[in-house]
Amino acid sequence: MAITLDTTIEEVIENFEFLGDWEEKFTYLIELGKKLPALSDKDMIEQYRVQGCQASVWLRVIPKKNDIYEIYADSDAFIVKGLIVVLLLIYNYKTAKQILDTDSSKIFEQLGLDKHLSPTRRNGLHSMVSRIKALANDSITKVS
Amino acid sequence: MTQGLDPTEKIKDWKSIRDDFPILNKEINGHQLVYLDNAASSQKPQVVIDAIRKHYEDNNANVHRGIHELSNRATETYEASRRRVAKYLNAARPEEVIFTRGTTESINLVAHSWGQSNICAGDTILLTEMEHHSNLVPWQIMAKRIGAKLEFISVTGDDGLLDLTDLDEKLDRAKILAFTHFSNTLGSINPVKELCQRARKAEVVSLVDAAQSAGHTTIDVQEIDCDFLAFSGHKICGPTGIGVLYGKKEQLEEMPPYQGGGEMISKVEYLESTFNVIPHKFEAGTPNIAGAAGLHTAIDYIDRIGLSAIFKHDQHLANQTVKRLQEIDGIRIFGPDNQRSAVVSFVLQDAHALDLATMADQKGIAIRAGHHCNQPLLTKLGVPSTARASFNFYNTESEVDRFIEVIQQVQKMFV
Numbered sequence: 001m002a003i004t005l006d007t008t009i010e011e012v013i014e015n016f017e018f019l020g021d022w023e024e025k026f027t028y029l030i031e032l033g034k035k036l037p038a039l040s041d042k043d044m045i046e047q048y049r050v051q052g053c054q055a056s057v058w059l060r061v062i063p064k065k066n067d068i069y070e071i072y073a074d075s076d077a078f079i080v081k082g083l084i085v086v087l088l089l090i091y092n093y094k095t096a097k098q099i100l101d102t103d104s105s106k107i108f109e110q111l112g113l114d115k116h117l118s119p120t121r122r123n124g125l126h127s128m129v130s131r132i133k134a135l136a137n138d139s140i141t142k143v144s
Numbered sequence: 145m146t147q148g149l150d151p152t153e154k155i156k157d158w159k160s161i162r163d164d165f166p167i168l169n170k171e172i173n174g175h176q177l178v179y180l181d182n183a184a185s186s187q188k189p190q191v192v193i194d195a196i197r198k199h200y201e202d203n204n205a206n207v208h209r210g211i212h213e214l215s216n217r218a219t220e221t222y223e224a225s226r227r228r229v230a231k232y233l234n235a236a237r238p239e240e241v242i243f244t245r246g247t248t249e250s251i252n253l254v255a256h257s258w259g260q261s262n263i264c265a266g267d268t269i270l271l272t273e274m275e276h277h278s279n280l281v282p283w284q285i286m287a288k289r290i291g292a293k294l295e296f297i298s299v300t301g302d303d304g305l306l307d308l309t310d311l312d313e314k315l316d317r318a319k320i321l322a323f324t325h326f327s328n329t330l331g332s333i334n335p336v337k338e339l340c341q342r343a344r345k346a347e348v349v350s351l352v353d354a355a356q357s358a359g360h361t362t363i364d365v366q367e368i369d370c371d372f373l374a375f376s377g378h379k380i381c382g383p384t385g386i387g388v389l390y391g392k393k394e395q396l397e398e399m400p401p402y403q404g405g406g407e408m409i410s411k412v413e414y415l416e417s418t419f420n421v422i423p424h425k426f427e428a429g430t431p432n433i434a435g436a437a438g439l440h441t442a443i444d445y446i447d448r449i450g451l452s453a454i455f456k457h458d459q460h461l462a463n464q465t466v467k468r469l470q471e472i473d474g475i476r477i478f479g480p481d482n483q484r485s486a487v488v489s490f491v492l493q494d495a496h497a498l499d500l501a502t503m504a505d506q507k508g509i510a511i512r513a514g515h516h517c518n519q520p521l522l523t524k525l526g527v528p529s530t531a532r533a534s535f536n537f538y539n540t541e542s543e544v545d546r547f548i549e550v551i552q553q554v555q556k557m558f559v
């Protein structure tokens with residue numbers, strides 16, 4: 001079953017502007033994370049695990065018709081689940097070209113969450129973005 | 145030229161000790177820093193920072209090489225630090241102290257050098273289930289290369305104790321017992337003297353990983369009677385990049401060199417070389433002289449406060465923390481009930497350790513979340529990660545309060 005989230009990245013950005021301190025943002029992110037459907041057990045396997053030392057992230061990217069990518073992801077940490085929702089809003093159901101053309105770090109910066117995407121955080125998110133981009137890149141180089 | 149601190153100077157009270165550490169006054173994410181990640185690395189007092197600067201400003205040159213004044217000063221700085229470490233550990237001789245990059249390199253040195261000449265195919269290396277990866281992976285690599293086996297002393301469970309019931313049988317099969325003194329994940333204090341003595345009785349060589357204990361309790365290598373002991377400067381208020389391997393003279397003299405290069409040779413020909421005496425045999429290349437200067441001062445500083453006072457202070461804060469955490473619903477605390485070191489590891493039902501650490505960070509509180517380089521142990525305990533608060537002598541009760549407040553707050557967010 002495909003992941004549908006009843007919100008958009010524009011809505012999230014807008015909501016963030018109204019949130020005051022970090023605690024409110026944190027609470028909102030956790031709420032967002034709760035919208036994330038859990039991955040099935042058969043997907044929570046080593047093959048789909050993204051390396052993160054502080055939390056685990058599982059990621060499965062399935063190419064669909066018309067060069068669209070369906071992304072499934074989950075984490076054991078709530079804050080990471082919330083951040084995954086933001087990433088899905090950015091990258092899910094996009095074409096390889098759209099994925100490569102979108103700079104999620106810009107959006108995270110706008111949300112004031114950029115440090116959570118940093119490779120030094122080792123929460124798995126940076127590796128998640130790298131893996132999605134690498135898959136998109138592979139498909140484009142294969143076609144051309 | 146003088147090295148180290150005036151030993152007659154008295155320590156101040158616990159609160160004003162904080163003024164010695166410039167970083168402790170800093171704000172992080174808009175809050176006064178509460179640094180509770182001391183098991184990962186400690187903060188540095190101004191005197192240590194000054195000692196490193198002074199070395200570069202006044203005494204910098206290479207060691208053991210020149211006859212000029214600066215080279216002599218650098219050599220004296222470096223060797224004075226070695227003598228200071230020897231005294232700190234109560235080693236019988238300064239040449240039993242080898243400078244390394246840290247605990248990790250010290251253990252690798254023993255695994256390579258001692259292992260190469262003492263471990264054969266089929267031999268057993270005895271470790272415990274609570275070892276840091278740096279006292280596990282070097283042995284795995286060595287065992288694989290030689291065809292040796294690893295065996296483990298079990299951890300009984302959440303209480304973080306070692307199950308010593310079958311120790312004698314395990315020692316009968318082993319060539320070396322390598323174990324941690326204080327656990328970086330559980331806060332357990334292992335019976336170091338008993339373990340080393342039982343190893344010796346069984347004619348098994350012993351290596352103590354003192355990374356977590358060296359700056360937190362008195363260590364007397366002659367009393368413990370271990371063959372090897374390793375620690376890192378950066379965890380005892382010294383700089384990064386310098387650490388120590390203590391080894392008994394009889395062991396070190398028999399061991400082949402670890403790395404080749406300058407300093408470690410006595411005569412070199414194109415096809416063959418003869419090696420320098422200990423400790424230089426194990427210190428190839430230009431060493432970390434400024435690091436040694438910093439470590440010397442750090443040890444002086446710690447001794448001035450006193451290791452038994454530090455141990456009591458750590459334990460008080462850790463016990464306080466455990467007591468307060470126990471009041472929180474859905475908490476699972478690891479480690480022994482009584483004999484606990486400066487480390488408190490726990491998980492909160494529903495919230496992931498990373499959630500706790502991220503929230504704490506926003507409040508300027510530095511704690512660790514993760515597997516603490518102890519993956520197999522956490523797998524055994526059935527948790528992917530824990531949150532860990534770890535203390536040092538500059539931490540205070542009011543910092544414990546601030547930490548507990550955040551945990552309470554996060555707990556409410558997740559129910």
Ligand SMILES: Cc1ncc(COP(=O)(O)O)c(C=O)c1O
Nearest residue numbers: 246247248276278328353355376
């Ligand atoms: C018990 C233990 N052993 C070894 C190490 C490794 O120390 P270093 O990284 O300084 O070499 C650590 C550091 O976390 C430790 O806690």
